Amino acid sequence: MTKLAIVTGAGQGIGKGIAERLVKDGYAIAVADINSETATEVANKLRNKGYQAKAYYVDVANRNEVFALVKHAVADLGDLALYVNNAGIAFIDSFIDSDPKRVERLFDVNLKGTYWGIQAAAKQFKKQGKGGRIINAASLAGYEASALQSAYSVSKFGIRGLTQAAAKELAVDKITVNAYNPGIVRTKMRDAIDKKIAKIKHETITQQQANCLKEIALGREAKPSYVAEVVAWFASSGAGYVTGQSLQVDGGMRFY
Numbered sequence: 001m002t003k004l005a006i007v008t009g010a011g012q013g014i015g016k017g018i019a020e021r022l023v024k025d026g027y028a029i030a031v032a033d034i035n036s037e038t039a040t041e042v043a044n045k046l047r048n049k050g051y052q053a054k055a056y057y058v059d060v061a062n063r064n065e066v067f068a069l070v071k072h073a074v075a076d077l078g079d080l081a082l083y084v085n086n087a088g089i090a091f092i093d094s095f096i097d098s099d100p101k102r103v104e105r106l107f108d109v110n111l112k113g114t115y116w117g118i119q120a121a122a123k124q125f126k127k128q129g130k131g132g133r134i135i136n137a138a139s140l141a142g143y144e145a146s147a148l149q150s151a152y153s154v155s156k157f158g159i160r161g162l163t164q165a166a167a168k169e170l171a172v173d174k175i176t177v178n179a180y181n182p183g184i185v186r187t188k189m190r191d192a193i194d195k196k197i198a199k200i201k202h203e204t205i206t207q208q209q210a211n212c213l214k215e216i217a218l219g220r221e222a223k224p225s226y227v228a229e230v231v232a233w234f235a236s237s238g239a240g241y242v243t244g245q246s247l248q249v250d251g252g253m254r255f256y
């Protein structure tokens, strides 16, 4: 029987890596993204390899769209087994100069988007009556806030809070809720962050990236596939007794 995994922000980066990994465990993937073009590319590539996948447009900040995503994906691909709240945005700016519209949009996408995703997935799981898995994208910045990333850090602290609260409430319905905390993963988001920080510090991007590498015990950045492995584990039967947790996937940057 098909098991459906909805992955938000799956048009590129870590979300794409998660979609590419989960198909290997037999999931049909709803490749959900605000960018329909990239979502369609990812879904087409997976289908060309013989996997089940379909692209969906969603702005996770819009609660109605998130609920519609779950409804349509279930109608198209079968019962929901896993919902990955991966979509997120970031910007680099000083606390006092952060533009209010950007701050509000960031909270709407990262924090409220995850909230709506948990709600929509949990309601579907309850309807199906067989439990389910929810996995959220937090960050190292959700443990120790980053300078120049005040709103982002708060949103990721908040996602850890949502993960714990949802885990406590939903355990009775056999729904587990966990989070992954990537460190430095080479994606378009990270490219943009490095570029902006380098500019602020009057450094080259190479210097900025070398500074970051010094913080990683294993001495190398992550690929999206490294994070995807952890997501696949949280989704696996072996992780059935783990809930409310956030796991560092950072090559040894922070030790909590």
Ligand SMILES: NC(=O)c1ccc[n+]([C@@H]2O[C@H](COP(=O)([O-])OP(=O)(O)OC[C@H]3O[C@@H](n4cnc5c(N)ncnc54)[C@H](O)[C@@H]3O)[C@@H](O)[C@H]2O)c1
Pocket: 008, 009, 010, 011, 012, 013, 014, 015, 032, 033, 034, 035, 038, 058, 059, 060, 061, 086, 087, 088, 089, 090, 109, 113, 137, 138, 139, 140, 181, 182, 183, 184, 185, 186, 187, 188, 189, 190
């Ligand atoms: N890359 C890193 O180093 C890193 C580190 C820590 C945490 N994270 C987190 O991992 C997640 C993925 O990051 P990434 O590096 O792959 O980012 P990315 O920018 O490369 O990709 C994010 C994807 O999300 C989509 N998206 C953005 N806003 C959306 C919305 N409102 N609705 C639906 N889709 C939307 C984008 O179109 C894009 O396809 C994010 O939550 C991010 O905060 C990333």
